[in-house]
Amino acid sequence: MICAIFQSFVSALPFRDGIAGFSLTLKRNCSISPAGLAGAFSALALLVLAIGMGFAFAGAWLVLPFAGLEALLLGAAFVAYARHAADYERIELEGGRLSIEVAEARRKGRYELPAHRAMVRLEKNQGYGARVLLRAQGEELEIGRHLDAEARVELAAELAKRLKI
Numbered sequence: 573m574i575c576a577i578f579q580s581f582v583s584a585l586p587f588r589d590g591i592a593g594f595s596l597t598l599k600r601n602c603s604i605s606p607a608g609l610a611g612a613f614s615a616l617a618l619l620v621l622a623i624g625m626g627f628a629f630a631g632a633w634l635v636l637p638f639a640g641l642e643a644l645l646l647g648a649a650f651v652a653y654a655r656h657a658a659d660y661e662r663i664e665l666e667g668g669r670l671s672i673e674v675a676e677a678r679r680k681g682r683y684e685l686p687a688h689r690a691m692v693r694l695e696k697n698q699g700y701g702a703r704v705l706l707r708a709q710g711e712e713l714e715i716g717r718h719l720d721a722e723a724r725v726e727l728a729a730e731l732a733k734r735l736k737i
Contacts, residue, residue: 594734598718599660606654613650617643661715665734672706672713683713692732694725704728 604612624639655677662673670685685708695703701721706713716724 595662595664595666597660597662598716600657600718602657606657609650609654609657613647616646620646659718661718663715663731670706670708670735672715674713674715683711685709685711687735690735692728692735694728702728704731706731 620639620643621636624636627633627635627639658675659677660673660675662671664671665687668687670687670690672683672685674681674683685706690706690708693705693707695705697703702724703714704716704724704727706715716727719727
């Protein structure tokens with residue numbers, strides 16, 4: 573998998589401490605740049621099409637359409653990866669306001685909550701591990717999707733502690 577989920581524990585996450593505030597950015601740990609990804613796709617697609625053309629010249633012409641289909645599906649997989657490579661969550665607590673910025677694919681959402689009314693809820697599920705939910709003013713928002721289950725539990729505890737200050 574080219575883009576592994578950020579698997580660090582919250583205690584090792586870079587909190588920027590203030591008196592009662594903090595700032596934390598959670599994102600995927602992507603090991604290849606967009607230019608590197610384009611180069612890898614180009615090389616693989618050219619190799620598959622060259623092999624297909626070799627078989628076509630040898631008389632097995634039916635291999636070429638399947639090689640083209642393989643290159644097309646490979647391109648679709650790379651596009652799906654590239655859409656989510658830059659996803660992140662930024663959580664900031666400052667001046668009595670809790671701000672959460674969520675970027676998924678090409679959509680960005682910004683949520684502002686009063687810190688004194690925000691509640692952190694941890695839902696433990698089978699398979700997925702745990703979900704961290706923020707609730708304030710009738711709204712509920714899941715955070716910590718780029719962390720593993722243990723780190724989500726620690727994130728919930730740390731955020732709940734800092735919201736009570």
